[in-house]
Amino acid sequence: MRVALVVHAFPPSGTHGVENHTEAFARSLVAKGCSVEVLAPRTLEGFARGSQRREERDGYGVTWLQVEPASTERERVDALRGFLERERPEVVHFQHLLGFGPDALRVPGELGMACVHTAHDFHPAHETWTLMRPDLVPFACGDDEAQARTLRAQGLLDKLPALGDHHGTVLPGQLPEAAAVTLAAILAGEREEGLDEARARVRLRSQRFRDAFAQADLRLATSQALARDLTAALGRAVEVQPSGVDLERFADLAPPRDPAGGAPVRIGFLGGMLKHKGVHVLLEAFGALRAPAELHLHGSSHDRAYTRWVRARAREVGAVVHGGYRHAELPRLLESLDVVCVPSLWVENAPYVIREAQAAGRVLVVSDTVPLRESFDDEEGGLFAAAGEAAAWTRALMRIATEEGLFERLRSRARRPLDLGQEAEAHLELYGRVLEARASRRPRPMVPASVEPLRARVEELQGLPTRELFDRVLTGLGRLARCMGAEEEPTALLGKAVGAGSPMRDLALDHGREIRWLRETLRAVETERDEQARRADWLADQAAESERRAAWVEQRSAQGSEAEGLERDWLRETLQDLEQERDWLKAQHEEAESTRAWLRESLEGVTREAQWLRERDASREAELETLRRERDWLRGEEEVVRGEAAWLREDAEALRREGAWLRGRVEAAEGEVDRLRVERAEVERAFEVLREERDWLQGLVATRQDELRWLREQLTGEAAPEGADPAQDGAAIQAATEALRGELEAIRRHAAWLHAEVAELAVASRGELAGASASAGPDAVAGQLQVLRAALARARAELGWRRSEMAAARESADRLLTRLAVPGLAERLSAWAEVPAAPGGGGSAPRSPEASQGQDQEQEDTPQ
Amino acid sequence: MSARVSVVIPTLDDYELLEAHLPLLLEEVEARGADDEVTLVDDTGADLLAAWVAERFPGRVRVMVRSENGGFARALLTGARVGTADYLLALNPDVRVRRGFLQPLVDALEAPEVFAVSPRVLLGGDPRRVETHQRMAVAEGRLRSVPLAPDPDDLAPRPIPFPLGGAMLLRRDAFVAAGGFDSLFEPFYFEDTDLGLSAWRQGLRILEVPASVVEHHHRGTIGPRVPEELVRAAIERNRLLLHWKHLDSRPAALEHLRSLHRDAFDAAMGDRREELVWLALALESLEPASASRRSVTPVVRTLAESLEASDPSR
Structure with missing residues (x-):
């Protein structure tokens, strides 16, 4: 809230x-x-x-x-x-x-x-809210006549400079005799002069307060007596809500000294050093006290005459005047006292010092007035003494100082005042009640449901203090700047410069208000001055015209004859009227001049103030200019730094990119090196394999050359000459092989011919036999059979010849086979038709083209 | 065969406005003979219009009843969703159409690059006060609209920054698919400006069709129901949100931020609390504004290019 x-x-x-x-x-x-x-x-x-x-x-x-x-x-x-x-x-x-x-x-x-x-007092009901007449006699709340006379009488006091800041009252004997008589007459209603104005003033004030208090939602008073009187005076209910004190402040104080212990009782007064507070009564009472006691007076006031009197009288009776004190010192001061006195002469409502003394466990002696009676019951925490009666006060103090057991009894029965926290809680309840009542009286504007969220937000924001609203806006603008990526831009700096916690903001706001007020005041004064000047001019014109007319009338009067007696009388009367009018106009003119002079003074005052403000402005402007220059310089520096930073950022970025690129290159190169290393190892391995293969092939070539030579010998039957070219061996073998192939082919053809001959012979024999049996008789068949037998005998002879020829050919072939059938020759011959396998089993391993190329290259480059 | 139109009128209990304006609209729609449909969306949340419409315009107007008041944008979307035509004509109940207003609009929307069209809207029926003929510009860091005086003899369609929400024709499916207006601007004002600017930035166009004329008796619906201070707050808040949504360059953002700081400080200095309230109100919607900002895709034109392209005086 x-x-x-x-x-x-x-x-x-x-x-x-x-x-x-x-x-x-x-x-x-x-x-x-x-x-x-x-x-x-x-x-x-x-x-x-x-x-x-x-x-x-x-x-x-x-x-x-x-x-x-x-x-x-x-x-x-x-x-x-x-x-x-x-x-x-x-x-x-x-x-x-x-x-x-x-x-x-x-x-x-x-x-x-x-x-x-x-x-807290009777101010809502009376201008003299102490309800105290100048002669220190109280009047009742609502007694408007007493109030009017008091106002009239206070006017009299104001005219006596010797009284100083009299606070509206005087002590008996303080006034010169004549003034005292006048004062008494005014208070008795025997001097009507000015009283009606005072009565009108009282009525007017009373009406204004009654009307204004009707506008308040809740009227509170801190005592029942005050609430009752104000309810009557204002015509509106006034509720009671006592004030509290901060009990904690007085919790750890040392207890007061019981006079029974023999020590002098320490009596104290705390409050304004004012006549209606009755300090002089307490001094008189203390002066008459015949018991071991001290009197300590704490407090100050603007009533220097009274303070002087108090100090003088205190010296006479042995009291100590300590002067003013700070509120924070109160617990310590109370701790140094046993009895606290409140000797007020006025109808004091509920003085805080009573509650604070109660909180500190001090015994009270208080003036016996109606509101103060609510503070405690007599003999329960303190005693009451008749207001203004020093003897009664002496008796009360005497009892406390001397009456056996009284001090302790009073102290032990002291009332505990309301705690400040409880008072705050009570007020929060009251505030809540008032707000609830207001809310029920105030119809909320009906808006469509879709507008309700907006209405609620606007209402909440409108309810924020301007300072908080401004802070919220600046915070929001900071977020907006961040959203727009402009966090460190001048706008954000401006936000910081005028934002929360910046004295510049308060200064600027106050400054703005001052300038507005000055402008408005200046405008009003200038308007009034112009109006008064016009009025003064008009009055001067009127006066001049009156003078002129008066002169004319006087002239006419001087020239008039007896026959014009009646006219002269009329003229004289007119002249008198005109003179009166002239005097009135002069008075008006003087008044206008006086007003104009006052306005001029006011204007000068405003001008001086404006000048002062201008000077202060100039001074601030100069400071501001310095700050601006500094700011510009800083901005320049900032720009330079920004530029450098940007350059460095770019440089760093370029370096970073280059570094990244180099790292990439290095990584790639390392990868390449690794790859090349692997490849090299592979190449080396492949080279080794090749070398082995080469050696193996060289061995193989030599072996085959030997075999070729041997084979040539076998095929040709003759030894190759020593040192012959192995190619000649190949050619010799090839020629021998061709000869063998031709022989074999001839044998194969001869065998085929033989088979065909035999088959043809068989077919012809069967055909002849079959033809003879079908077309002729048995003789024909026998003839045919004879022919066939002869043919068969020829064929057999042919076959025998052929067999012998075949046997010879077979023999020749067997011989050749015998020559060729050396161990391992068939395997070697078949191996020649295959790709020779590399030694170590790596010959068939797949190779990359590059590796193969490299290998080929190496083979090409490497001398064999 | 001319395209069909779904006319949607979001309305509260605006009996007098409907009584005065609906017959003219129905005559116009029926005279066109294109099987157009007219839908009233009862946004009172209290079903106040159905019986009244049935009595006065039996069979000629469909009434959609919203269970709660949602404001112009939501009510329009409700009506657009139930429409069956290709085109959607959004109308405020305080808009009074003039004879022959519809066909020129339909014709102008045929070009595929045209996102929406508006008739020439005369404020209060005054031919000197044309609501649609204005340009938008950024001045002293703030996005503002600048009213222009059109050439009365020039009846060719002209580019304008945005279609007037209370009198615009656009493709219904696209509008429904996009979810209607941006909810950032609820409950009212600047939602149509945003729709237009978004379209321009996406490479589309908005046209005013001077051959089509309607009258707008402005705030005939909001004015009587919403206190002036709330209307003003909505306008000032949404003006800022619109700018934040479409700001797209760092120099423009910096200039805008400077103007905001300056104005905020001036307002605080001058005890002009309402200006601080508007600004604070807008800043409360910063997150949704940022989300909306990201939704404008694909961007074909910059804001500056869009403002220049949409200037009818160009």
């Missing part, structure tokens, strides 16, 4: 109860998971009026609104609107309207945010 806390002042520039509590409350809301932004006005030198500065605290942000005494409520409300539009909280919780005015309560509702107001 996003919560904005709006308060009239904030630590360290404001350190009273409400301011300190708002700071602690912001922390506790953050601890509960809220996102908290605080808006608080302050006045610091060197800042333009209306400017806003944001700073980070413990998990929450504080936006300081620069105000000046002349800052109007309207300006502050406009600033509040700008703050809320930027921060987009869901809940705006006003802790005090001082300085902002009631119209501030309208702004959250106009922006669709929940509005919560917590009243």
Whole structure:
């Protein structure tokens, strides 16, 4: 949940109860998971009026609104609107309207945010929110007449510079006698002068607050009494939500000293050193105290006259004035006290110091007023003493210092205040309730279902603080740049320069706002100045015309006769009227001149401020120019570096490519070397095989030459001459073989002829026999048979001859065969018809063409 | 035989617009005599139109009822899917056709390189305000449309950057196969611009056909139902998404990024929160935009070439 806390002042520039509590409350809301932004006005030198500065605290942000005494409520409300539009909280919780005015309560509702107001005092009901008359007499809430007289009386105090920063009250005897009489008369209603205006002012304020508080979603008060009175005053329900304290801060303090132990009781006051706080009453009471005791006064104020008086009186009664303190020091200060006094004269609501003293286990003595009665029950943690009655206070302190067992009894029955964390939880419930009620009242725009996702996204984004929205955009732009491959480009650098965490962004934003405010103010002042100048001119013309007419009338009057008496009287009256008119016009003219002078001063002021801003601009511009030059130089450097980097990248890339290429080449060469090595080994092996084959073939050739020679001898029957060419052996063998082949062929032909002859003879014999038996008688057949027998005898003789011839041929062939039938000749002859196998069995191994080529090459190159 | 047309009108409960514009359309379609079909897609999600249409235009209009409101793009796809004709004529209910508007469109779509055609669309019926006659250009890093004043006497079809989604004719099968408009631009605006630019980048063409005239009573459907700030947010978001989808050169991307940073910073300086909201809204859709960017394939023309080619004043 996003919560904005709006308060009239904030630590360290404001350190009273409400301011300190708002700071602690912001922390506790953050601890509960809220996102908290605080808006608080302050006045610091060197800042333009209306400017806003944001700073980070413990998990929450504080936006300081620069105000000046002349800052109007309207300006502050406009600033509040700008703050809320930027921060987009869901809940705006006003802790005090001082300085902002009631119209501030309208702004959250106009922006669709929940509005919560917590009243810590009677400010919503009365301008004098202490309900304290100048004579330190309280008036009741809702007593508008008392309020009007108080305002009128405070006007009187304002005219007495000796009172200084009187805070609207004076001590008895502090006023000169005449003034004291006047004051009493005003407060008694005996001086009507100016009272009606005061009454009108009270009525007007009351109405404005009632109207404005009607706009708040939730009105809270920190005590029942205050809630009751404000409900009556505002005409709207005001609920009670007590404030808490950070109990942890006071958890480990040493316990107070019981006066029964004999040590002097340490009495303390912590708070603003103001008259309505009743410090002077406490001093009087302490002065009259007859018991071992110390009085320590902690606090400061702008009421220097009163502070001086307090210091002087403290010295007289033996009290110690320590001065102001920081809120962080409070636990230590409380630890140094036994009794804490709250001697307020005003109707104080629920002072934080009471709860803090309770948290620290200190005994309380408190003014007996209605709201304070809610803090504890009498005799239960402390005592009540009548407000403003020093004697009553002396009695109460005396009892504590001396009454046996009282201190311990009071201490042991002390009430434990509400813890800050519990208060934060209670507020979160209240915020949730308010938001729920608002949501139920606000109709969500009906859109088609397809548009609903878009509507939801837009609504969520619209709800983000501008700062977060801007951060989100810059983050998104970074992602977009990366998507577009432009991560390190100037755009990304610009994003970093103005993005989250950059002081330049806040400065630039504030600067822009200041310039806008100045321009608007300047324009308004110039418009007003021109208008006033025109009005002054017109008035001057009117005055001149009146003067002229008066002179004319006077002239006519001087020239008039008695007969013109009546006319003279009329002229005189006219003259008087004109003189009156002239005087009025003069007064108007002077007023206009005065206004013009004021405007001129204002304009000069604005001009000075503008000049100052211009100078500051110039200074910033100069710084910016330096930065720009530096940036340009850096960009130049960056470009150079980029160029070099690009060149180096290209170079590196080229080298890488070349390296890769070389590596490839090396790998290829290594592969080639390996391959060649393998090939070489193969070639060597093949060469070895060839060498073996060569040797084997040479052996074989020699063997065959021997065999050829032997074969020639066998075939030819004659020895070859010594040293004859082996080719002659081949030719001789070939000739012998041809002769044998011819002989064999002749034998084969002769045998075939013989077979054919025999077959023909048989066929002819059978045919003749068959023909004789069929055509002739037995004699013919016998004759034929005789013929056949003779033929057969011839054939047999022929056959015998042929047989003998065949036997001779066979014998010749057998002889030849006998010569040739040497052992192993047939194998060798058959082996000649085959490719000789390489020795070692590698002769038939397949070879690559290159290997074969290489081998052939080597064979060619190698001398045989 | 002229090609048949499926007319699809996605609509909400726009009774008055339909009452005023539908009869003219039906007359035109029936006069063409090409067996065209007219389909109303009831996108109310509440089945509000069927009975009403049956009573007023019995048998002449088919009504498709969507079970939930899905927006113009989805409703058009619903209608296109059930169509049976070759061509799809998408019409908004706030478009009022003029006599003889359909046939010139059909004729102009015959060329295969023409992806889609639009009639001359007169804003509010004003002949001086031609919605379709515009060019798109990148100026100061931003993609913008530049309205042009057409020559009223020139009735030849002219290239335009995109067909107007509320009055365009294109091939139905291709549209359905592509899944209709890019869902990146839902719920509305710039989906038709994207369709056109994608087509140009893929080497196709979009034409305005001046001989075909319709009137567009702009935002007659969205305006009354969606708050102006949401309409503006959708327009500004989708304008950026469109540019991101089609940015295709590093120098253009850098210029665009610079303009975005500058505008974001200016907006933050000037408390112009709505501009930051639009930008943040667009950046939330960066991932889908990147996915859409990858879907524009094959790219034949660069963005610059597409913008130049689609300039009707060229």
